[in-house]
Amino acid sequence: MRKINTLCLSLVSLTGFILNANQYHDNDSLKGDAHEEKMMSSIEFVDLDEEIELGIELLQYLPEDFDPYKGMVIDPSEINFEEIGKPEGIDFETKSYLPKNFNPYLGQ
16 A cells, blocks of 8 residues: 555656646746746655555465565675676587678668
């Protein structure tokens, strides 16, 4: 539900920003930072803290020991880093796989 609220808030904010940008686009009296500040101050913030009722009990479908935050913390020591070596050469002849009279520079 938090994702839906965040998505709705983002869409409302983006729409407001676009509409305000179009409104002030032709206004030559505002230049640079003053123009941007005027545009940003005119965006209306809408707080969407309302819950969305889906009509079903979601806890029925989750395991009893379900933890949505399990595994969210990453320990940097658990990350395996591998060194990337220099690329090895191709150990076979590629011309036998290309069409006859192949020219990679043709058309440039």
